[in-house]
Amino acid sequence: MPDRRLLFRPAFLVLGLGLLAGCEQATGAAGSLAGSAAGSAASSAVAGAVAGPVGQVAAGAAGSAANAGTAQLTRMAAAAAQGAWGDVAQEPVAACNGAADKPCAEAQALRARACRRQAASAAAGQRAGYLDCAVTAGQAALAAGGANTPAERNTWREELLAAIYDRRSGQPRANICPDNDLLRAEADTLLRDSPGNSSARFYGGSARMMGVSVSCGAEDQRCSDLAEASRLLNPPQSDARWTQTAEGVQTLQRVVVGCPGA
Numbered sequence: 001m002p003d004r005r006l007l008f009r010p011a012f013l014v015l016g017l018g019l020l021a022g023c024e025q026a027t028g029a030a031g032s033l034a035g036s037a038a039g040s041a042a043s044s045a046v047a048g049a050v051a052g053p054v055g056q057v058a059a060g061a062a063g064s065a066a067n068a069g070t071a072q073l074t075r076m077a078a079a080a081a082q083g084a085w086g087d088v089a090q091e092p093v094a095a096c097n098g099a100a101d102k103p104c105a106e107a108q109a110l111r112a113r114a115c116r117r118q119a120a121s122a123a124a125g126q127r128a129g130y131l132d133c134a135v136t137a138g139q140a141a142l143a144a145g146g147a148n149t150p151a152e153r154n155t156w157r158e159e160l161l162a163a164i165y166d167r168r169s170g171q172p173r174a175n176i177c178p179d180n181d182l183l184r185a186e187a188d189t190l191l192r193d194s195p196g197n198s199s200a201r202f203y204g205g206s207a208r209m210m211g212v213s214v215s216c217g218a219e220d221q222r223c224s225d226l227a228e229a230s231r232l233l234n235p236p237q238s239d240a241r242w243t244q245t246a247e248g249v250q251t252l253q254r255v256v257v258g259c260p261g262a
Contacts, residue, residue: 069094069103076110088114089133096144105145109156112137116163128170134163150193157190158199165203168210177216183207202242205232209249212257223259226252 072091079087093111096104112134119130138160145153161183168179184207190200208229212222226249233246253262 069101069107073103073107073110076107080110080114085114085117089118089130093137093140096140098146099144100146101144102147105141105143105148108137108141108144109152109159112141112156112163113159116159116166119163119166128167131163131167131170135160135167138163154190154194154197157186157193158197161186161190161199161203165206173214176210176214180207180210180214180216184211198237201232202237202239202245205229205249206241206245208232209245209252212252213248222257223253223262226257226259226262 072093076088076091079085088111091107091111093104093107096108115130115133115137119127119134122130138156141156142153142160145156164179164183164186168176168183171179183203187200187204187207190197191204194200206229208225211217212225217225229249230246230253233242233249236242236246250262253259
């Protein structure tokens, strides 16, 4: 009887070769975001001035931290505008101050983008570190981006999905499940916040297909996961990775798992 894993291995190997190219978006908008962050910091300082001596001390400290964060964001945005992505990636962004620290969230999002860009051209020994940076900074941006618009947050989540996908592609088969589970969860969140989003559809379908392939989930959920993957990947798009993933889903349904009606 043929080894079912061998039947799927070609599709898996082809799929594993696909790496998402770095995002080439212009970064001029980051400068205007920095200006907005400066205004927020100033407002916080004014509010603290009427809170009494203790409040003034606390507000002064918070204002200093906010001003430092705004200055860092401005510096990072200027470096990105000049194409100095390596400098942006090396910026040590401090922990954000709560769920609505706009300057910090935007600095983390910019650093996440820079790290993923650097990973695309990094030597093999450095690539994993840059991808770890891209994932960690992307998660930090979303955690602190409560004051940002839904559109901004959705864009950051798309960047995070791309970074997780790239990092998963470099993992040994036996170690894929943690990143695959994270990819699925973030894709489902983006689908909830932006129904029909093509990035969420692709990454959600890919995570379900790969989860069945490497047995990340329950055995009795394999056919339902593959059916959902097939639904997410339709209608198809003109992307080689999309086509390879859809073919992988079909192979699993019909040959490896043997789902009814496939």
